[in-house]
Amino acid sequence: MRSRDVFSYSFGAIKLRKLRAGLTTLGVVIGIAAIVALLSITQGLQNTITNQLETGLATDTLIVSSGRSLFSQDGTGIGSGFGDGDSDFKLFINDTESINALSPDIEISVARIQRAIYIQTSERGFLINVIGVDFSEYAKIYSSTFTAESGAINFNPENSEAVIGKTLHDPWENGTLLFSVDDEVEIIWTNSTVRPPKNETYTGTVKAVLKEIGGFSFGGPSDTGVYIPISQAQSFFDTDECSQIVVKLTNSDQATIDSVSELITDAFNGEVSVISSTAVLSIIGSVFSIIQLFLVGIAAISLLVAGIGIMNIMIVSLIERTREIGILKALGMKSLTVLMIFLGESVIIGLIGAVLGAGLGWVLANVVAVVLSGGGLFSEIGGGQAASVGAASMDIVPVLTPTVLLGALGFGIGISVIFALYPAWRASKLKPVEALRYE
Amino acid sequence: MAPIVEAVDLKKTYMLGKIPVEALRGVNLKVESGDFLAILGPSGSGKSTMLNLIGALDKPTSGTLLIDGVDVSTLSDNQLSDLRRRVGFVFQFFNLIPRFTARDNVELSLSIGGIGKSERKKRAERLLETVGLKDRVNHKPAELSGGQQQRVAIARALANNPRFLLMDEPTGNIDSRTAREIMRLVKRLNTENGVTIIMVTHDQHLAREAKRMVYMFDGIITSDITNGEGT
Numbered sequence: 001m002r003s004r005d006v007f008s009y010s011f012g013a014i015k016l017r018k019l020r021a022g023l024t025t026l027g028v029v030i031g032i033a034a035i036v037a038l039l040s041i042t043q044g045l046q047n048t049i050t051n052q053l054e055t056g057l058a059t060d061t062l063i064v065s066s067g068r069s070l071f072s073q074d075g076t077g078i079g080s081g082f083g084d085g086d087s088d089f090k091l092f093i094n095d096t097e098s099i100n101a102l103s104p105d106i107e108i109s110v111a112r113i114q115r116a117i118y119i120q121t122s123e124r125g126f127l128i129n130v131i132g133v134d135f136s137e138y139a140k141i142y143s144s145t146f147t148a149e150s151g152a153i154n155f156n157p158e159n160s161e162a163v164i165g166k167t168l169h170d171p172w173e174n175g176t177l178l179f180s181v182d183d184e185v186e187i188i189w190t191n192s193t194v195r196p197p198k199n200e201t202y203t204g205t206v207k208a209v210l211k212e213i214g215g216f217s218f219g220g221p222s223d224t225g226v227y228i229p230i231s232q233a234q235s236f237f238d239t240d241e242c243s244q245i246v247v248k249l250t251n252s253d254q255a256t257i258d259s260v261s262e263l264i265t266d267a268f269n270g271e272v273s274v275i276s277s278t279a280v281l282s283i284i285g286s287v288f289s290i291i292q293l294f295l296v297g298i299a300a301i302s303l304l305v306a307g308i309g310i311m312n313i314m315i316v317s318l319i320e321r322t323r324e325i326g327i328l329k330a331l332g333m334k335s336l337t338v339l340m341i342f343l344g345e346s347v348i349i350g351l352i353g354a355v356l357g358a359g360l361g362w363v364l365a366n367v368v369a370v371v372l373s374g375g376g377l378f379s380e381i382g383g384g385q386a387a388s389v390g391a392a393s394m395d396i397v398p399v400l401t402p403t404v405l406l407g408a409l410g411f412g413i414g415i416s417v418i419f420a421l422y423p424a425w426r427a428s429k430l431k432p433v434e435a436l437r438y439e
Numbered sequence: 440m441a442p443i444v445e446a447v448d449l450k451k452t453y454m455l456g457k458i459p460v461e462a463l464r465g466v467n468l469k470v471e472s473g474d475f476l477a478i479l480g481p482s483g484s485g486k487s488t489m490l491n492l493i494g495a496l497d498k499p500t501s502g503t504l505l506i507d508g509v510d511v512s513t514l515s516d517n518q519l520s521d522l523r524r525r526v527g528f529v530f531q532f533f534n535l536i537p538r539f540t541a542r543d544n545v546e547l548s549l550s551i552g553g554i555g556k557s558e559r560k561k562r563a564e565r566l567l568e569t570v571g572l573k574d575r576v577n578h579k580p581a582e583l584s585g586g587q588q589q590r591v592a593i594a595r596a597l598a599n600n601p602r603f604l605l606m607d608e609p610t611g612n613i614d615s616r617t618a619r620e621i622m623r624l625v626k627r628l629n630t631e632n633g634v635t636i637i638m639v640t641h642d643q644h645l646a647r648e649a650k651r652m653v654y655m656f657d658g659i660i661t662s663d664i665t666n667g668e669g670t
Contacts, residue, residue, distance in 0.1 A: 005550040016538055327534045330496055332524030332599070333551045334517055432496045432523075436534065 001337050010344030013317070021349060024306075024313050028353025029360060031303030032412045036361025036405070038295040040398040041368050046288040048396050050281055060252035061141060063219040063275045064099065064109075064245040064264055066091045089271035090241045093234065102263045105249050105256050110137045111242035112219065113233040119226070120186050121178065128168065130187055130226045132233020135163070138221075141248045145221045148208035151181035157229040162204030165223040166212040181206050185226060189237065202236045204228055219246045254278065303411065306353070307419035310346055314423035318342070325427055326435025335428040342424030343417055350416025354409045358400075361408070365398035372396050441508050443603055443635055444470040444493055449502035451488050462488040464658035465502065470603070475629045475636045477649035484655040486639045487607060493637060494605045495522040507602055524552055527596030531608035533588040535580040541567060541591045542576040548598040566594040570624060586617030593624065603635035604628070610645060622648050 014021045066089045093111040100109055113132035118125055136155040139146045146153070153163055162185050171178050179185055187202040204226070213223050221227070234240065247264070249256055261274040318325075325338060451463040462485045470476055478486045491497040492504055495511060498519075504511045506522060514522060535544045545563035554562070567576050570590040580588050589609060596604055606625070610618035626648055628634045638649065646652050647666065654662045 001551050001553060002555070009547075012538065323534070324536060327536065328547075328551070329520070330494070330523060330528050330530075330534070331548050331551050331595070332520050332522075332526075334520040336517075337551075433491050436496075436530070 001333065003340075006337060006340050007344055007348075010341050011348060013321075013341070014345055014348055017317070020313055024309050025349050025353040025356070027306030027309045028303070028350055028412050028416065029357040031299060031306045031415075032354045032357025032408050033361035033364060034299035034302055035296055035411070036358050036400065036408050037364040037368070038299055039292060039404050039408075040362065040365040040400040041396070042288060042292050042295060043399040043401070043404070044365070044369060044396045046284065047399055049284060053277065053280060053284065058142065058220065058248075059277050060249045061219065061277070062247040062249065062257065062261060062264070064091065064247060064272050065243065065275070066272055089268070091243075091245060091268075091272065092240050093230065093242045094240070095242075095268075096245055098267065099245060099247060099264060102267055103260050105251070105260050107248045107250050108137060108140055109245050109247040110134055110141060111230065112244045112246060113230060113237060113239065113241075114243040115189065115237060117187050117189055117226075120188055126168075128224055128226055129222065130189075130228065130233070132228050132230040132237070134230050135227070138227075138246075141246055142220050145210070145213045147211060149211035151206065151208035153208045157207075157232075159229075159232060160202075160204050161207050161229060161232075163208045163210060163227040164206055165210050165221065165225045167223040168226065169209040179206050179209075181209060187226065187228075187236075191238065193238070200236065202228070202232070204232075219244050300411075303415050307415040310349060310416050311419040311423060314342060314346060314420050315426075317345075318423045318427045321427075322430065322435050322438040325430050326432050326438065329430070329432035330436060338430075339424045339428040342427050343420055346416040346420030346424075347413060350413040351409075353416070354412030357412060358405060358408055362398070362400055365400070369396040369398050442469040442471050442505075443474075443507060444468065444637070445503075445505040446489075446492075447503045447505075449489075449492065449504055450500050451485075451492060451497070452500045453488075461658055463492075463499070466655075466658075466660055468653065468660065468663075470635065470637060472602075472635055473629075473633055475626070475648075475650040476638065476653060477646035477651065478637065478639045478653045478655060479641060479643070479646050480655035481641065483657075485658040486655045489655070490605050490607050490637065490639050494526050494528050495519045496528075524599050525602050527593075527599070527601035527604040529589070529592050529596045529604065529606040529609050531611040533580065533585075533592045533612070535588055535591055535595075537580055540577050540579050541572060541583065541587075541594075544580070544591055545595045545598055548595045552599045562598065563594070566597055567591070569597070570594045584617070585613040586621060589613060589617075589621055590624065593621075593628075597628070597634070601634075603637060606636065606638040606640075608639055608641070610640070610642065618642075618645065 091111070093113075096109040096111050100106055110133060115130050116127060117130040118127055135146075135153055135157055139153065139155065148163070149166065150169075154161060164179055164185065168179050169177060183206045185204045185206060187204065189200045189202065191198050191200050210221055210223070213221055228236075247260070249260060257276045257278060261276060264274050265272060328338060328341075329335075446466050446468040449463055449466040449468075450461070453460045453462055464485075466485070466489060468489075478489060480486045488497070492499055492511070493506065495506065495514075498512055507525070509522070511519070511522070536547065539547060542560070542563045545566055546559045549559040549562060564573075564576055567573060567590075570593050572587060572590050572594070575583060575587060575591075578587075580591070583591065589612075593604075593609075604625075609625070610621050613621065622645055625636060625638070629636050629650075636649075638645075640646055650666055652662075652664045652666065653660055654664075
């Protein structure tokens with residue numbers, strides 16, 4: 001029998017039981033839709049986060065912070081994250097000199113003093129990041145992002161100057177400006193090292209507004225930062241310690257990144273963590289792989305249920321059509337052809353289910369993406385008396401790679417075929433005489 | 440010329456639960472090309488079992504059965520399927536596929552034989568014309584009378600130019616007037632088209648239309664009479 005005739009015979013059998021076949025197909029549709037939606041939305045989320053990280057992190061820089069890190073290269077496990085830590089070890093501003101001396105691959109290193117600070121305007125207060133850095137050296141590392149959109153960064157700053165991120169200039173993106181050039185920013189810091197704790201106030205004149213950067217910041221300039229000269233930060237916060245040291249390398253080869261990371265870690269006896277953007281990205285990538293695997297696993301269960309549904313109706317169909325199978329065999333149809341007819345039915349159900357499911361999944365992913373990004377999970381700032389100035393808004397674009405699409409289609413069809421194998425095999429093994437006698 | 444069917448000491452034992460039932464207890468039979476054989480006997484005499492063996496629907500327990508000179512017991516499952524395609528089977532209960540039209544039922548047999556679509560359509564229509572159903576090609580079995588359904592079944596059985604036609608009580612399920620029409624058709628196929636026919640029946644009158652009458656009882660052939668040579 002020709003394969004085209006086998007296929008049209010299968011199709012005819014399905015058409016005869018439209019509702020039953022439709023419900024079975026629905027099972028596959030739901031399973032595949034879940035897989036496609038979850039995969040494309042998590043892939044989109046990963047891309048968004050990765051993009052934002054890449055904007056914030058130059059590939060040829062390392063961030064050194066005190067404390068063993070979650071991101072440590074040796075994988076010794078869960079540490080303190082980065083930036084602060086349980087460790088007593090502190091990085092000092094002049095550690096940049098010893099770092100610079102470690103390797104010829106190090107071009108420059110810059111210390112950052114970073115504090116989450118409450119700032120006061122006439123109307124309301126905000127929690128933002130105040131960062132003390134050497135403007136001219138910082139600009140050498142982040143030449144593309146530490147640049148002024150309005151005003152000008154004074155690379156030999158005098159006292160009481162400030163550079164602010166774009167979000168602080170125009171937080172609502174509607175023309176109502178918070179701080180502009182020549183405004184004064186009043187920073188209030190509670191010094192808890194003295195008794196009684198005392199509020200210190202720093203007033204800086206805005207000299208420049210950075211152009212919009214987007215993304216998160218690990219050591220790099222941020223839209224939500226207030227930058228003051230490091231000497232000012234030192235005396236205002238009354239400290240010689242720094243939060244991070246940003247190290248710029250002469251190149252971004254992985255070998256250079258690895259060797260310098262190791263040199264720095266060894267130089268501080270392992271008490272510091274060194275993060276490279278590639279390490280962060282690869283960790284984000286592997287975290288997302290685990291999340292995807294988990295979600296797809298859950299979705300796969302629904303497809304498994306669909307598969308059992310297919311098996312169920314195929315067995316019912318086999319019993320109903322026992323006599324028909326007997327006729328086919330009496331007419332000289334080979335067992336293999338009977339098998340193919342039954343498998344053909346499940347392939348058709350699986351194919352239709354998988355195609356519809358992939359389409360539905362893609363629609364779902366886009367709806368979820370619109371809800372997540374348009375709803376402005378991260379875009380609102382202010383609102384409360386001391387609301388945090390959040391990260392930039394997350395625009396999630398669902399991604400459906402051909403691999404995922406083909407994989408989902410293949411999986412749907414595969415499940416259908418696997419669960420139809422047993423009923424199809426039983427159909428093919430029916431003895432013609434007995435099948436013909438079946439009532 | 441070698442006989443089309445040759446059975447030598449053919450035995451078939453069924454297991455009914457745990458009890459063996461000897462349906463055939465040593466049958467010897469030769470059928471030549473162009474023959475028209477009626478197998479008679481009460482129910483349980485083994486005539487349907489005999490027909491199933493000749494139609495390659497079942498395998499004998501012992502003895503030899505040569506169909507077209509080939510020993511059936513040596514054939515594989517696939518080879519039996521191929522053999523069935525060279526045998527036209529007509530059942531008492533028609534066994535048409537209900538969702539198919541008359542033409543589709545005949546075409547099904549042809550498509551199992553691997554014949555292409557346009558050729559199939561032409562041959563199916565010609566066969567239905569032969570059995571007198573030219574104006575019923577697009578009717579489904581439910582829209583046809585018993586006699587018409589049996590004609591479709593005969594057309595289907597003839598589709599792949601079989602070596603012989605096996606008929607299991609072909610008129611057992613239709614009224615006597617239609618039965619006579621069917622018999623006229625069968626006889627015409629035998630005399631005009633030279634189709635070899637082996638027919639199981641318990642109707643003496645119909646059996647007299649055949650060239651040869653074989654009586655079976657309790658799993659063996661008790662008599663073998665050629666019509667016209669006396670009773």
